Amino acid sequence: MRKIKGLNAFSIGKRLTIAIDIDGTVADCSKVDFRQVNRRPDEFLRAEPIKGSLEAVKRLYKDGHTIIFHTSRNFGSKRATKKWLIKHGFPFHHLIMDKFVAHVYIDDRAINGCNWHSVMKAIRKSDLPGRIARRKGVI
Numbered sequence: 001m002r003k004i005k006g007l008n009a010f011s012i013g014k015r016l017t018i019a020i021d022i023d024g025t026v027a028d029c030s031k032v033d034f035r036q037v038n039r040r041p042d043e044f045l046r047a048e049p050i051k052g053s054l055e056a057v058k059r060l061y062k063d064g065h066t067i068i069f070h071t072s073r074n075f076g077s078k079r080a081t082k083k084w085l086i087k088h089g090f091p092f093h094h095l096i097m098d099k100f101v102a103h104v105y106i107d108d109r110a111i112n113g114c115n116w117h118s119v120m121k122a123i124r125k126s127d128l129p130g131r132i133a134r135r136k137g138v139i
């Protein structure tokens with residue numbers, strides 16, 4: 001893969017490198033007991049694919065984009081995470097177990113973009129996913 005100076009994972013061309021989060025993005029973890037996952041990573045196998053995610057990822061993969069799943073799950077759950085993706089038929093090129101845990105990610109390359117007016121409005125909302133996670137004690 002040809003690299004562009006200053007960046008670290010891009011090839012030149014029309015195809016995109018797409019980073020996709022797992023929990024809450026493609027995996028509905030409402031049945032997962034997060035208190036158990038460090039001891040029993042297979043607990044993650046209780047997650048269900050989020051409606052529409054499988055079809056979308058398959059489409060992106062088929063269109064030739066590079067699919068990279070990345071997650072803040074601990075490294076010890078890599079095998080279970082890969083097993084879950086394969087079990088449900090998610091195609092991908094890489095699985096990266098390297099994303100620090102945060103309640104909110106602000107990123108100019110996120111699909112939602114980075115309009116600071118919208119960011120400041122959204123970050124105060126009670127239905128912000130990070131706020132919901134904090135209330136539930138997930139993180």
Ligand SMILES: [Mg+2]
Pocket residue numbers: 021022023024025
């Ligand atoms: Mg997530």
